[in-house]
Amino acid sequence: MEFADTLNALVYLLNKGVLNAAKIGSIYALGAVGITLIFGILRFAHFAHGDMMTFGALSAFFGTLWLRQQGINIEPIPTGLLALPVAALVTVGLALLIDRSVYAHFRAQKSPPVVFVMTSIGVTFILQGVIRLIGGTGDRQFFFTLVENGERLREDKARLLFDFEWLSEHFDGFAQKIVITAPQLALFVFTAVALFGLHRFLTRTRLGKGMRAVSDNEDLARISGIDVGKVVLFTWIIGGTLAAIAGTLLAMDTQYKPILAFNLLLPMFAAAIMGGVGKPFGAVAGAFIVGLAETFAVFDWRVVYNFLVPDEMHAATALALVPAEYKLAVPFVILVLVLIWRPTGIFRGQVL
Amino acid sequence: MSLLLEARGLVGGYGELTILHGCDLTVEAGRISVIVGANGAGKSTAMKAIFGLLPLREGSITFAGEDIVGRTPQELVALGMGYVPQMANVFPTLQVEENLEMGAFIAPDRVARGLERVYSIFPALQEKRRQPAGELSGGQRQMVAVGRALMMEPQLLMLDEPTAGLSPKVMRDIFDIILKVNEADVGVLMVEQNARQALEIADTGFVLGTGRNLYVDTGEALLADPEVARSFLGKRD
Numbered sequence: 001m002e003f004a005d006t007l008n009a010l011v012y013l014l015n016k017g018v019l020n021a022a023k024i025g026s027i028y029a030l031g032a033v034g035i036t037l038i039f040g041i042l043r044f045a046h047f048a049h050g051d052m053m054t055f056g057a058l059s060a061f062f063g064t065l066w067l068r069q070q071g072i073n074i075e076p077i078p079t080g081l082l083a084l085p086v087a088a089l090v091t092v093g094l095a096l097l098i099d100r101s102v103y104a105h106f107r108a109q110k111s112p113p114v115v116f117v118m119t120s121i122g123v124t125f126i127l128q129g130v131i132r133l134i135g136g137t138g139d140r141q142f143f144f145t146l147v148e149n150g151e152r153l154r155e156d157k158a159r160l161l162f163d164f165e166w167l168s169e170h171f172d173g174f175a176q177k178i179v180i181t182a183p184q185l186a187l188f189v190f191t192a193v194a195l196f197g198l199h200r201f202l203t204r205t206r207l208g209k210g211m212r213a214v215s216d217n218e219d220l221a222r223i224s225g226i227d228v229g230k231v232v233l234f235t236w237i238i239g240g241t242l243a244a245i246a247g248t249l250l251a252m253d254t255q256y257k258p259i260l261a262f263n264l265l266l267p268m269f270a271a272a273i274m275g276g277v278g279k280p281f282g283a284v285a286g287a288f289i290v291g292l293a294e295t296f297a298v299f300d301w302r303v304v305y306n307f308l309v310p311d312e313m314h315a316a317t318a319l320a321l322v323p324a325e326y327k328l329a330v331p332f333v334i335l336v337l338v339l340i341w342r343p344t345g346i347f348r349g350q351v352l
Numbered sequence: 353m354s355l356l357l358e359a360r361g362l363v364g365g366y367g368e369l370t371i372l373h374g375c376d377l378t379v380e381a382g383r384i385s386v387i388v389g390a391n392g393a394g395k396s397t398a399m400k401a402i403f404g405l406l407p408l409r410e411g412s413i414t415f416a417g418e419d420i421v422g423r424t425p426q427e428l429v430a431l432g433m434g435y436v437p438q439m440a441n442v443f444p445t446l447q448v449e450e451n452l453e454m455g456a457f458i459a460p461d462r463v464a465r466g467l468e469r470v471y472s473i474f475p476a477l478q479e480k481r482r483q484p485a486g487e488l489s490g491g492q493r494q495m496v497a498v499g500r501a502l503m504m505e506p507q508l509l510m511l512d513e514p515t516a517g518l519s520p521k522v523m524r525d526i527f528d529i530i531l532k533v534n535e536a537d538v539g540v541l542m543v544e545q546n547a548r549q550a551l552e553i554a555d556t557g558f559v560l561g562t563g564r565n566l567y568v569d570t571g572e573a574l575l576a577d578p579e580v581a582r583s584f585l586g587k588r589d
Contacts, residue, residue, distance in 0.1 A: 210454065219405075222426065
């Protein structure tokens with residue numbers, strides 16, 4: 001075994017393993033923070049959160065289409081990113097519309113939590129229908145070729161390539177690369193900025209502290225004179241914005257599908273509960289733990305293994321702990337284990 | 353003497369259950385009124401009804417001459433009332449100072465002055481200002497809860513059993529604090545289990561039973577009344 005192969009193995013692991021885990025962890029984090037805020041403040045499991053993400057992605061897709069038709073294409077910035085602010089606005093609008101027309105009614109009735117949960121499942125089904133009505137049942141690419149007046153206008157996914165030239169010059173046989181696409185880079189930057197901003201908001205501003213106060217004790221918050229209605233409004237604004245960002249960036253990284261984010265619901269809830277309900281930064285930690293666990297459970301170690309062992313010992317079949325089709329079982333198992341051993345989550349959130 | 357708070361003929365309760373059967377409660381400006389009575393007499397319920405946390409079926413409530421029936425707690429805070437509930441009266445994950453800030457949520461420009469005032473009354477809180485309130489001792493939590501209600505410089509402070517579950521020493525500290533707050537001309541309406549100690553500092557005492565006024569008099573007179581002493585204060589040693 002040569003040192004170059006060890007390097008090969010490491011860089012491969014970083015590219016296919018750690019980077020993917022960070023990517024999916026970021027998506028989960030943006031969604032789980034919204035879920036945990038809604039859970040903490042409105043006190044119900046918002047199952048429609050995944051479809052709000054899909055709705056955000058769909059809005060961004062139509063925004064991208066419109067921008068491209070206007071001849072706007074500023075490479076290397078993906079057009080989808082330019083459409084993101086509007087998509088976030090539309091998603092927040094949808095969240096507020098749902099809140100005012102559905103959830104507000106049950107709040108006024110002081111309905112028990114189970115009513116809210118059932119309602120949010122109903123909203124989920126309605127949203128899934130609306131998404132298919134507007135966007136159709138097919139997949140959609142964010143990076144497409146627009147044909148206008150017989151002219152083919154391409155938009156390519158810009159990518160950052162790290163080929164470690166210095167390493168390949170010095171170590172014979174080193175040939176690994178790391179590729180980060182523009183949507184992935186945007187995802188990392190947005191996640192970092194959004195979470196930092198959220199932390200500042202929750203710890204430095206009057207309204208942010210008010211949100212934490214409502215999450216702690218709603219009755220006392222009212223007695224103190226805190227405007228709970230305003231707190232609820234901002235919960236949806238933050239949750240909706242983060243959902244739109246996560247949905248759009250995920251769709252840009254892969255593609256838009258009507259079931260884009262519904263499949264993320266389980267891992268996001270696992271992350272929120274693992275971090276402690278009502279604890280946004282617990283949810284972030286939970287999201288990255290779930291992302292890492294999931295990625296490395298289905299990670300095919302064969303390439304890494306083959307780099308590290310002599311040729312005659314090479315593996316020919318996949319070396320994964322869990323077959324890829326059982327990926328969703330990983331967050332499910334995590335969720336079950338957390339609920340058994342530490343139902344308040346690692347950061348001691350509210351008891352469900 | 354002008355009445356700061358005047359509640360007359362309160363009738364109300366939870367759902368079908370009527371707990372208040374026409375009791376009257378008043379506080380004179382800058383004075384202390386104490387509500388005592390057996391368990392289930394409606395003491396805490398009356399406080400909640402006054403603070404808009406419980407719909408009233410009958411009765412009138414005025415604060416500084418203004419009708420406040422049906423007002424939300426938020427409006428009452430703006431009018432100059434502060435309420436400290438008996439249980440869960442701090443935000444456990446918020447720092448001490450954040451707890452206090454929440455007391456002036458509706459008027460951010462008053463936070464700085466409010467904090468200065470609260471810290472002058474409770475110097476111990478200033479040292480713990482960055483600590484989550486959930487980590488404090490029972491007495492210190494009570495200080496945070498009272499401090500929060502004082503942030504808007506209310507004319508009336510309502511306290512529901514402020515000494516419940518505290519040791520006799522801490523209980524005396526809390527009574528001292530109430531007297532200190534009252535010295536700044538803040539009216540106090542307080543429900544108290546420790547009837548004797550509470551009546552000692554009361555300008556007016558209300559003895560409630562089944563949601564009605566059984567006795568109303570000065571604290572001193574109630575303490576001297578053999579009837580009251582026998583029924584509600586336990587035997588003197």
